[in-house]
Amino acid sequence: MKLALYGGVGWQHPFGVAKVLAWAGKYGYHGISLRGYTLDVPHRLERHYNAVGYDMLSPQLVNEAGANEFRRVLKAKKLDIACFSCYCPLTYPPGEIRDQSLALNKAYIDLAAKLDMLWLRSIGNVLNPLPDVNLTAQEAFDLHVAALKELLPYAKERGVKIIVETNENSTTANADELLAVRDAVGPELDIVMDGANLYMEGQDVLAEAHKLAPHIAMLHVKNVRRRPPGEIDYLPKHVYGYEWTELPDGDIDWKELLAVLRSGGFDGYVLYEYVNPFKGMPRAYWHLLPDPESAAKSAAAYLRSLGGFSPK
DSSP states (O other): OEEEEEGGGGTTSTTHHHHHHHHHHHTTOSEEEEEEOOTTSTTOOHHHHOOOOTTEEOTTTOOHHHHHHHHHHHHHHTOEEEEEEEOOOSOOOTTHHHHHHHHHHHHHHHHHHHTTOSEEEEOOOBSOOSTTOOOOHHHHHHHHHHHHHHHHHHHHHTTOEEEEEOOTTBTTSSHHHHHHHHHHHOTTSEEEEEHHHHHHTTOOHHHHHHHHTTTOSEEEEOEEEEESOOTTOBOSSSSOEEEEEOTTTSSOOHHHHHHHHHHTTOOSEEEEOOOOTTSSOOGGGGGGSOOHHHHHHHHHHHHHHTSOOOOO
C-alpha cells in the first residue's frame, strides 16, 4: 500500500500547495491529493460549492510555466499526485448547465493530464444539484452514470483515470450504490471507500468494507466522533453531530478496517484526509481543527504502525 496526503491540510496556509508538498515529503508520504476550485461550478450551492483554499488549483489559473515547475518539484520529491478533486455535479438535467458541467470536468481532466495526476476524483454524485429541481434517486443515478460514460473515454485518451467515492447524501452513499454505479458505467471506473463518510451516512463500516475490499483502488481515512447535535458539528443526516478527531482517536477502528480490506485484496493508495473545512460546518469549527502539520505527521506515523505500507 501507499500513503497520500490530502491537499486540504494546506488550505489555510498562504503557501498552501507548497506546504502540502513539503509535509508529504518530510513525513514519508508517497503522494498527495489536490482539490479543484469550486467558484466556477455552474449554479453552485453556497453551502457546498463556494469553497476556496490556498491548496486549490483551477484549470483556468495554472499556466504552462507553473505546471512545468510543479512537475519538476514532484519528481525531485519523488511524489505522485494521486488524485485531483473536481466538485462539479454530474447530475444536472439535460441543457446548458449540464453542458457547462461536462465542459468543466473535461477542463479538469486536461489539467490532471498536464500534471501527470493518476486519477480525477469526480465529486459529481449530487442528488439535487439545483434548488428548483427535485430528482428521484433513479433520475440522479441515471444522469450520473451517463455523464461518467461520456467523461471516461475523454480521460482515457489523456492518460487519466476517473475515481468515484462513497459520499453522504449522494448517488453513491453506500457500498451497494457505489458498486451499482461502477457496474453501470463499466470496469474502467475506479472506486474509493471513505470509511468516515460511510459512518456519517449511518452505515456499518465493517460490513461495507467486506463488500468493497476486492473492488477499491483507493481508501480515504479520517476519523470522527459521534455526539448529540450541537452548534459546531457536521450534521449530514440531522440526527447526530460529528466532531473531527485525530486519526487514532475517533469512533472508527482503522486497524481493524485495514486488516479486513487487506485480507479482501486491497493494496492501493491510502489517502489521509485532513478535515474538509467546507463540508457544511460553521466557521467556528475551523478554529478547533488540529494543527495541520502535526496532523500530517501523526497520521503517517499511525498508519505506518499498522503495517503493510511500502517504504518511501
